[in-house]
Amino acid sequence: MDKQVSLHVKCPLCDHSLMDHEHFLSGKPAVKLNITTDEDRGVVWLCSIYDCYEKELSIDVPNEQIVDFYCPHCNKELTITQLCEVCDAPMISLVIKAGGRVLVCSRNGCTNHHITFKEVGVELGKFYEEYGF
Numbered sequence: 001m002d003k004q005v006s007l008h009v010k011c012p013l014c015d016h017s018l019m020d021h022e023h024f025l026s027g028k029p030a031v032k033l034n035i036t037t038d039e040d041r042g043v044v045w046l047c048s049i050y051d052c053y054e055k056e057l058s059i060d061v062p063n064e065q066i067v068d069f070y071c072p073h074c075n076k077e078l079t080i081t082q083l084c085e086v087c088d089a090p091m092i093s094l095v096i097k098a099g100g101r102v103l104v105c106s107r108n109g110c111t112n113h114h115i116t117f118k119e120v121g122v123e124l125g126k127f128y129e130e131y132g133f
C-alpha cells in the first residue's frame, strides 16, 4: 500500500471517539486506551495508521504479557471473546468510523490485528470514500 491509511476509531460500547488529538504517532492522532496489567495501570497509544505497529505505553509491560484494555470514556473493557489466531490471547475490538471493526491482539508484542467489514461491498466503498483511495 503506497498511501498510508489513518483509521478513525470509536469505542464499540459508548460510541465516543478514541482519537487523541494531543498525542501523535507517525504524524497522525494516536488511538488512546486505558490498560491494566496484574501489577499496574496506565495508558497505551496505538498508531492509527493501518499496518503500523508503533505504540507507546505509559507503564512497563513485559513482552508477551496479556493486557486488559478499557475505554477511557466509559471505562468498559474492550476485550472480546474472539481469540488471536497467532497466540490465543483475547482480541480487543474497536469500531472504525467509516464502517467495520478493527481487532487487535491484547498480548504485548503480538502484532496480529485485522479489519473486518460486515458487508464487504458497502463498507469498503465507504472506507475508500472516506480515506480517498
Ligand SMILES: [Zn+2]
Binding pocket: 011, 012, 013, 014, 015, 016, 071, 072, 073, 074, 075, 076
Ligand atoms: Zn467507551
Ligand SMILES: [Zn+2]
Binding pocket: 084, 085, 086, 087, 088, 089, 105, 106, 107, 110, 111, 112
Ligand atoms: Zn496475538
